[in-house]
Amino acid sequence: MKLLTHNMLTSKCIKGVQEGYPLRLKVENVEVKESDYNQEFIVRLLPKIRYDAIYSAAKDAGIAEDLPDSLPEDAATSEEFLRKLHHVLLEIEIMAGELVCPETGRIFPIQNGIPNMLLTAEESI
Amino acid sequence: MKLKELESRLQDLTGFDKPRIELEQYETQPHLAARILYTIEQSYGDIAGKMVADLGCGPGRLTIGSALLDADFVYGLDIDPVALKLFTRNSNEADVDNVEAVLMDVTTISDSADGGRMSGLFDTVILNPPFGTKGNKGIDVQFLQAALRLSSHAVYSFHKTTTREYLMTRAAKDWDVEMSVVAEMKFDLPQSYARHKRASVDVAVDLLRTVHRTKTKENT
Numbered sequence: 001m002k003l004l005t006h007n008m009l010t011s012k013c014i015k016g017v018q019e020g021y022p023l024r025l026k027v028e029n030v031e032v033k034e035s036d037y038n039q040e041f042i043v044r045l046l047p048k049i050r051y052d053a054i055y056s057a058a059k060d061a062g063i064a065e066d067l068p069d070s071l072p073e074d075a076a077t078s079e080e081f082l083r084k085l086h087h088v089l090l091e092i093e094i095m096a097g098e099l100v101c102p103e104t105g106r107i108f109p110i111q112n113g114i115p116n117m118l119l120t121a122e123e124s125i
Numbered sequence: 126m127k128l129k130e131l132e133s134r135l136q137d138l139t140g141f142d143k144p145r146i147e148l149e150q151y152e153t154q155p156h157l158a159a160r161i162l163y164t165i166e167q168s169y170g171d172i173a174g175k176m177v178a179d180l181g182c183g184p185g186r187l188t189i190g191s192a193l194l195d196a197d198f199v200y201g202l203d204i205d206p207v208a209l210k211l212f213t214r215n216s217n218e219a220d221v222d223n224v225e226a227v228l229m230d231v232t233t234i235s236d237s238a239d240g241g242r243m244s245g246l247f248d249t250v251i252l253n254p255p256f257g258t259k260g261n262k263g264i265d266v267q268f269l270q271a272a273l274r275l276s277s278h279a280v281y282s283f284h285k286t287t288t289r290e291y292l293m294t295r296a297a298k299d300w301d302v303e304m305s306v307v308a309e310m311k312f313d314l315p316q317s318y319a320r321h322k323r324a325s326v327d328v329a330v331d332l333l334r335t336v337h338r339t340k341t342k343e344n345t
Contacts, residue, residue, distance in 0.1 A: 004198070005225050010241035013233045021242065035222035040174070041197040048176075048246060090222075114209050117229040124233055 001097075001115045004089040006057045007049050009115060011101035011108070014123050020101055022053035023108070025060040029096040035086075042082045045089070046075055058088050126193055132159035134193055135186050138215040141208070148205060149255035151314050153186050153283075161281070161332060162190040164307065165251070169334070171279050172196050175248035178275055180231045180268055184211035185224070187251050192221040200247070201226045232264065234271040243275050250276040253283045256328075266295070269335070273300060279336045281307070286329035301338045308332040 011020030051071040058064035066084050075081055099108040099115055106123070109116050126134075135155035144150035153161075166172040173195040179188040182201030191199045201212055201224060209226045216224050234240040254268035255261060265284055269292070272280040284292060286309060296304035311327040 002225055005200075005227065008242045008246060009227070012239070012241045033222065038197065044174075044176075044197060050242075112210065112213060114206075114213070114226050114228050116206070117227060118204065119230070119233065124230075 001094045001110050001113055002090055003054060003057050003061070003092055003094075004045075004049075005115065006094075006099070007053050007089070009099060009108075009117065011099075011104070011106060013117075013119060014101065014104060014106060017101065017103050020103060022050070022056065022102070023099040024102060025057045025094070026098040026100065027061045027094055028098075029094075030061055030063075031093045031095055032091055033093050035090050037083060037086050039079065039082055042086050042089075043076050045085075046071075049089070054085075054088060058092075061092060061094065063088065063092055126195075128159055128163045131163060131190060131193055132156055134219060135159050135190050137218060138184060138186055138189065139211055139218070140184055140186075141211070145205065147259050147261075149257075149259055149261075150183060150205070150208065151312075152183060153253050154313075155186065157310065158186045158190050161308070162187065162194055162251075165249070165281055166194050169279065171249040171281075176200075176246060178202065178243075178247040178250045178272075180250060180252040180272055180275075181254050182212060182226065183208045183253075185215045185226070187253065188212070188224055188226075189216055189219045189221055191251065192216075192224045193219065196223065196249075199224045202229055202231050204228070204230050231271045232267040234274055240271070240274045245275070245277040247276050248278050249281070250279075251281045256285050266292070270300075273302065273335065273337070277337065279334060282333050282335070283312075283330050284333060286331050289331055289333075292333065296335060300335075302335045303338060304333055304335045306331050307334045 011017050094110050095113045097110040135158050140152045141150050172191050177191045177196040177199045179201045182188045182203045185201050188199050188201035212226045250272040252272050254265045257264045296302050310330050312330045
């Protein structure tokens with residue numbers, strides 16, 4: 001699971017959850033997988049991502065050393081920053097771990113690199 | 126990428142070993158998948174440079190095909206972990222790094238429960254949904270509604286031709302969309318299913334293109 005995905009997942013489909021975001025990230029096994037840098041794509045992503053959640057997830061994964069703690073003003077034109085963002089969002093693969101609902105503590109496992117967001121019947125709205 | 130190469134790459138992918146009947150698991154044949162994806166990109170420009178989602182992605186032929194046609198990034202969503210194991214194997218085989226799978230029930234993203242941060246995230250959503258023939262009537266409509274919620278622009282979906290009128294009526298009355306038939310085809314479903322007595326039964330299927338009238342607000 002990439003951190004881009006973490007940025008988009010919520011536990012809001014659980015009955016009673018208000019926001020369910022961001023999910024806390026517990027990493028058991030992480031790999032780095034290089035991927036081609038596509039600057040236009042990263043720029044297109046900027047309005048869609050929540051940077052503070054990226055930063056906190058990166059910290060949880062132990063890879064935040066290079067990242068500024070808030071989105072720089074020149075983000076869209078700073079190749080240096082965009083490359084860092086590319087690395088954090090797309091090249092970090094959480095192979096095993098957990099996503100935890102911030103409101104209920106409900107654990108969503110990450111297995112074989114795939115987050116398991118399936119709910120029981122009782123949990124769903 | 127040329128159509129022939131796309132078809133060849135999709136042919137190399139592994140399909141269901143034991144398709145689950147109750148989930149209506151059957152694959153989009155590589156020949157068809159390639160042509161559909163190629164048309165979506167050539168005629169409408171809805172894949173290259175776009176965020177794409179594939180709902181009910183199974184082993185990921187449409188997902189990976191979209192990645193091969195230069196989508197920015199493609200998400201495959203499916204309820205079956207076995208299918209997603211195949212998906213992972215296939216994306217490694219196809220050597221695409223811009224795909225990701227999420228194990229989830231797509232029908233939880235319906236009209237009443239929003240898609241959370243994924244609402245309106247995708248420029249294009251593609252789906253070959255279960256048709257609702259296994260005691261799950263209406264599931265294809267639920268899938269389509271989820272797709273409409275997740276997409277900001279266009280949805281491409283397969284539905285039995287017998288449901289066309291119903292869907293067109295819903296589109297006109299309930300959903301703020303323009304819906305059109307892009308292609309009509311025959312699906313050769315039952316070869317995957319042991320229970321069918323005849324070797325092959327053709328089902329008439331539409332490929333629908335549904336476009337939001339106003340580009341929906343991107344996820345906030």
